[in-house]
Structure formats: structure tokens, C-alpha cells
Amino acid sequence: MDAVREVAMSVAELExxxxxxxxxxxxPGKPHHVMRVGHRVACVRLDADDSHLRPGGTISGPAMMALADVAVYVALLGQIGPVxxxxxxxxxxxxxxxxxxGPLFADARIIKLGKRLAVGDVGLRGAGSExxxxxxxxxxxxPDRPAS
Incomplete structure (x- = not known):
């Protein structure tokens, strides 16, 4: 990847x-959406509906964990391409x-990108809140990638 291009996949390519x-x-009609991707960062939105709620009317832990996991994956693919x-x-x-x-946003960043492992962190926030x-x-x- 040349230094001018900061991402390996655009939002449209990732979607x-x-x-x-x-x-x-x-x-179409699914709950996850890639909002943006940049150099080692991504934002993914979950449009949480009734299937994502737990008793008490709050978004469930498993739904938040899945969103965080997806957001790191998107940030990683933004750097390494479709793996x-x-x-x-x-x-x-x-x-x-x-x-x-309601909508939940996951702001992910890759904090270490090696040949075999990547580490990222994610902050989850509701709409209109920091x-x-x-x-x-x-x-x-x-995984190992074929030599070009």
C-alpha cells in the first residue's frame, strides 16, 4: 500500500x-453500518431494536460486545484489506x-498492527453523547497471506 492511500478499503467496499x-x-435492513474508516480507525453504528434489548429496556451486553468486535474488525480490514x-x-x-x-456507536482504533496480531480498543457511546x-x-x- 502506498503512503498516499491511508486505507485499504473504503466504507462502500467494507459494507x-x-x-x-x-x-x-x-x-439492507440489517442493524450494523460502517460510518467511517480512516488510518487505523473506524466507526460502526448499531441500530438497536427490540431484539438487542435486555429486561429494563437497555441494550444488552452481548449486543454491545458484538458491536465492539465488529468495529475492531472493520478498523483492521480498513488497513489490511478483505481478509x-x-x-x-x-x-x-x-x-x-x-x-x-436506539443507535449505538463504536469508535475503534488499532493500537498495534503486526504481521500476525492486531490489538484495538473501542469506545461505545449513544447517539448525541460523548x-x-x-x-x-x-x-x-x-492469517498468513499469499505472497504477491
């Missing part, structure tokens, strides 16, 4: 790839406050 590889979560088999090897999340129902509802750190394993 198309994710809709093809993960149709349960991405594509479907990059997989999560570790994920740790701290739930900070109850998120209200207050984090959760913070996550995730590690991804990057």
Missing part, C-alpha cells in the same frame, strides 16, 4: 464485503453505564 460475508448483520479469516483471539469489555435504546457506555480491548489473529 459490500461485510454484507457478502456476514449477511446476518450487514446489508475474511482474521479472527478475534481475545476480547475484554468494561460496561460503564446503561445505554438507552460519554462512553462501554470500553473494549480486542486482539485479532491475522
Amino acid at each position: 459490500a464485503f461485510l454484507a457478502r460475508e456476514f449477511p446476518q448483520a450487514f446489508g 475474511a479469516l482474521a479472527v478475534t483471539t481475545n476480547l475484554s469489555i468494561n460496561f460503564l453505564r446503561k445505554p438507552a435504546p 460519554d462512553l457506555v462501554a470500553h473494549c480491548v480486542a486482539t485479532y489473529s491475522i
Whole structure:
């Protein structure tokens, strides 16, 4: 990748790839949307509906964990390109406050990108707020890529 291009995949390319590889979560009418991608960063939105809520009317922990995981994956693919088999090897999340129902945003950044492993962190926040509802750190394993 040349120094002028800061991402390996655009938002449109990521959305198309994710809709093809993960149709349960991405594509028309699905809850996840790539909002932006940049150098080692990405933002993904979850349009949380009733299926993402837990008793008490708040977005569930599993829904937030999935969003955080997806956001790190998107930030990673933004750097390395369409590597479907990059997989999560570790994920740790701290739930900070109850998120209200509605859109939830995950701002991810890759803090270490090596040949075989990448580490990212994610802040989750509700619409119109800078207050984090959760913070996550995730590690991804990057498979060997064929030599060009």
C-alpha cells in the first residue's frame, strides 16, 4: 500500500464485503453500518431494536460486545484489506453505564498492527453523547497471506 492511500478499503467496499460475508448483520435492513474508516480507525453504528434489548429496556451486553468486535474488525480490514479469516483471539469489555435504546456507536482504533496480531480498543457511546457506555480491548489473529 502506498503512503498516499491511508486505507485499504473504503466504507462502500467494507459494507459490500461485510454484507457478502456476514449477511446476518450487514446489508439492507440489517442493524450494523460502517460510518467511517480512516488510518487505523473506524466507526460502526448499531441500530438497536427490540431484539438487542435486555429486561429494563437497555441494550444488552452481548449486543454491545458484538458491536465492539465488529468495529475492531472493520478498523483492521480498513488497513489490511478483505481478509475474511482474521479472527478475534481475545476480547475484554468494561460496561460503564446503561445505554438507552436506539443507535449505538463504536469508535475503534488499532493500537498495534503486526504481521500476525492486531490489538484495538473501542469506545461505545449513544447517539448525541460523548460519554462512553462501554470500553473494549480486542486482539485479532491475522492469517498468513499469499505472497504477491
